[in-house]
Amino acid sequence: EIVMTQSPATLSVSPGERATLSCRASQSVSSNLAWYQQKPGQAPRLLIYGASTRATGIPARFSGSGSGTEFTLTISSLQSEDFAVYYCQQYNNWPLYSFGQGTKLEIK
Amino acid sequence: QVQLVQSGAEVKKPGASVKVSCKASGYTFTSYDINWVRQATGQGLEWMGWMNPNSGNTGYAQKFQGRVTMTRNTSISTAYMELSSLRSEDTAVYYCARKKGSGWYAPFDPWGQGTLVTVSS
Numbered sequence: 017e018i019v020m021t022q023s024p025a026t027l028s029v030s031p032g033e034r035a036t037l038s039c040r041a042s043q044s045v046s047s048n049l050a051w052y053q054q055k056p057g058q059a060p061r062l063l064i065y066g067a068s069t070r071a072t073g074i075p076a077r078f079s080g081s082g083s084g085t086e087f088t089l090t091i092s093s094l095q096s097e098d099f100a101v102y103y104c105q106q107y108n109n110w111p112l113y114s115f116g117q118g119t120k121l122e123i124k
Numbered sequence: 125q126v127q128l129v130q131s132g133a134e135v136k137k138p139g140a141s142v143k144v145s146c147k148a149s150g151y152t153f154t155s156y157d158i159n160w161v162r163q164a165t166g167q168g169l170e171w172m173g174w175m176n177p178n179s180g181n182t183g184y185a186q187k188f189q190g191r192v193t194m195t196r197n198t199s200i201s202t203a204y205m206e207l208s209s210l211r212s213e214d215t216a217v218y219y220c221a222r223k224k225g226s227g228w229y230a231p232f233d234p235w236g237q238g239t240l241v242t243v244s245s
Contacts (some may be wrong), residue, residue, distance in 0.1 A: 060235055065230075112185070
């Protein structure tokens with residue numbers, strides 16, 4: 017099983033500032049890495065796949081990078097609607113998927 | 125548009141079974157795998173298993189093997205997840221999610237709205 021580890025668990029950032037979230041895989045997942053955003057009471061929403069490709073309708077302030085075992089999600093200028101929980105997911109070890117434990121992005 | 129609509133909330137007693145449905149629309153149901161993911165209150169996402177709606181082939185996370193069964197009815201474009209021998213730790217929101225692409229490597233998009241399953245005596 018591939019274990020995904022996200023850091024930090026909680027990130028406090030002011031609106032308008034940049035947020036950087038990290039995700040590490042216990043073994044290489046190539047670029048088969050996705051990021052999801054989840055708001056309270058809602059289902060997760062796909063933000064990024066293929067490590068760096070934005071999903072349909074996702075604003076350009078969201079960007080992803082990395083490959084192999086180290087990945088980053090960057091939100092360039094935080095808007096109020098961006099405060100949420102973010103999860104990474106590897107889908108390289110198909111069909112045994114795994115998620116990180118999540119990073120809560122909160123208002124500073 | 126592509127949409128997954130799940131059945132409503134359930135309350136079950138320990139030891140019972142629950143069956144959650146996931147109705148697909150806006151695409152060819154048999155062309156994309158359906159996955160099930162659960163989330164306990166305040167916790168992260170836990171992948172449970174997958175099903176190929178065309179063949180009916182399934183694969184389950186080791187944690188759920190022997191307790192979960194994923195099936196489908198192609199005539200009504202609906203997938204099902206049945207979990208048996210319920211215990212309090214199974215209290216969670218259960219999501220279905222479609223694989224984004226028909227190839228091997230693809231994330232999940234879209235997701236159903238979630239179904240709350242509460243296990244309580």
